[in-house]
Amino acid sequence: MKLLIINGPNLNMLGVREPEIYGKRDYAALCGFIRNCAEELGAECEIFQSNHEGEIVDKIQSALGKFDGIVINPAAYTHTSVAILDALKAVALPAVEVHISDVSAREPFRRISYAGMACVKTFAGYGFDGYRMAMELLAGGERK
Numbered sequence: 001m002k003l004l005i006i007n008g009p010n011l012n013m014l015g016v017r018e019p020e021i022y023g024k025r026d027y028a029a030l031c032g033f034i035r036n037c038a039e040e041l042g043a044e045c046e047i048f049q050s051n052h053e054g055e056i057v058d059k060i061q062s063a064l065g066k067f068d069g070i071v072i073n074p075a076a077y078t079h080t081s082v083a084i085l086d087a088l089k090a091v092a093l094p095a096v097e098v099h100i101s102d103v104s105a106r107e108p109f110r111r112i113s114y115a116g117m118a119c120v121k122t123f124a125g126y127g128f129d130g131y132r133m134a135m136e137l138l139a140g141g142e143r144k
């Protein structure tokens with residue numbers, strides 16, 4: 001089981017950006033958390049972060065034939081990007097959407113998710129744990 005974990009814009013600023021919303025742990029801590037989850041699941045994972053919409057589209061396209069599933073936190077592009085939605089639909093790999101914060105309880109513009117329309121499930125508001133939940137779902141809940 002090979003999982004591609006994609007993080008969108010400003011997630012590299014975790015720990016600095018709005019800690020009251022996203023917590024005090026930084027992006028390196030998130031990557032460490034994700035790698036631990038993968039190890040526990042006996043899965044391989046690659047973690048990718050970009051602040052650029054086109055790079056995220058390219059990465060999704062390149063996943064075809066290489067990965068069994070995608071965990072994606074498109075960050076602000078969640079609410080704007082038809083291109084990321086179309087890329088997820090194009091590769092048709094099982095994808096799960098994650099948000100650290102509870103987007104449904106924030107500004108109304110955060111309630112729309114384009115990427116989510118191509119995802120089998122969304123975990124929002126569980127902090128880092130949402131990534132574990134998404135990875136477990138894709139790995140069939142199996143543990144090593």
Ligand code: DQA
Pocket residue numbers: 009010011073074075076077078098099100101102103110
């Ligand atoms: C986010 C929520 C988005 O609305 C926001 O633009 C982000 C992070 C989250 O993880 O809670 O950058 O995706």
